Amino acid sequence: MHPYDVGDRCVVDGVALLVEEIDLLTTKFLKLDNEKVFYPNATLISKPISNYYRSPDMGDSILFSIAFSTSAAKIATLKEKVKEYLVQNTQNWYPEFLLFVQAIENVNKLNLNLVVTHTMNFQNFGEKNLRRTDLVIALKRILEDLEIDYTLLPQNVHLTGHK
Structure with a gap:
C-alpha cells in the first residue's frame, strides 16, 4: 500500500504536484508550472499526502x-x-x-x-x-x-x- 502512483495528482506541503517518477530513494514530482521537485522517500513517509486520483467526486x-x-x-x-x-x-x-x-x-x-x-x-x-x-x-x-x-x-x- 502506498499513497500514490506515477501519474497521480497529489498535494504535499500544500503544493499541488503530479507524480512523475518513483525511485527507490526519491520521488520526482512536477508542479503545475512544470517545475521538478524531488523528495526523499524517507521525508515523504512522515508527511500527510492527499491524492486527488484516489479521491471521490469532489x-x-x-x-x-x-x-x-x-x-x-x-x-x-x-x-x-x-x-x-x-x-x-x-x-x-x-x-x-x-x-x-x-x-x-x-x-x-x-x-x-x-x-x-x-x-x-x-x-x-x-x-x-x-x-x-x-x-x-x-x-x-x-x-x-x-x-x-x-x-x-x-x-x-x-x-x-x-x-
Missing part, C-alpha cells in the same frame, strides 16, 4: 454577493435556474447543490455560497477549471437575466490640497 463552491433588497422570490428563481443548468450538464455536475446565505454585510449585501459537486475528482485540474468557469459564466448570465446585482454604497470622497 465539491466546489462559488462565493458571490447580491443586494440585500433582492426579493425572496428572485432568490427562489435563482435556485431554480441553477438547478436547470446543473440538470442540463449532468456530464459535469450532480444536480444536488446548496445555495445559502453565508452572511449579511452592512445590511445592504447578502454574501451567498453556491456549493456544487463535480462528476470527477480534481486529478485533471485543467478540466476542473474549465467546468468551474462555465458554471460561473452561467451563474453570471442567470443573475443578469433576473436583474439581481449588487452595488456598493455611496462613498464619501474627501479632496485635500485643492486651492
Whole structure:
C-alpha cells in the first residue's frame, strides 16, 4: 500500500504536484508550472499526502454577493435556474447543490455560497477549471437575466490640497 502512483495528482506541503517518477530513494514530482521537485522517500513517509486520483467526486463552491433588497422570490428563481443548468450538464455536475446565505454585510449585501459537486475528482485540474468557469459564466448570465446585482454604497470622497 502506498499513497500514490506515477501519474497521480497529489498535494504535499500544500503544493499541488503530479507524480512523475518513483525511485527507490526519491520521488520526482512536477508542479503545475512544470517545475521538478524531488523528495526523499524517507521525508515523504512522515508527511500527510492527499491524492486527488484516489479521491471521490469532489465539491466546489462559488462565493458571490447580491443586494440585500433582492426579493425572496428572485432568490427562489435563482435556485431554480441553477438547478436547470446543473440538470442540463449532468456530464459535469450532480444536480444536488446548496445555495445559502453565508452572511449579511452592512445590511445592504447578502454574501451567498453556491456549493456544487463535480462528476470527477480534481486529478485533471485543467478540466476542473474549465467546468468551474462555465458554471460561473452561467451563474453570471442567470443573475443578469433576473436583474439581481449588487452595488456598493455611496462613498464619501474627501479632496485635500485643492486651492
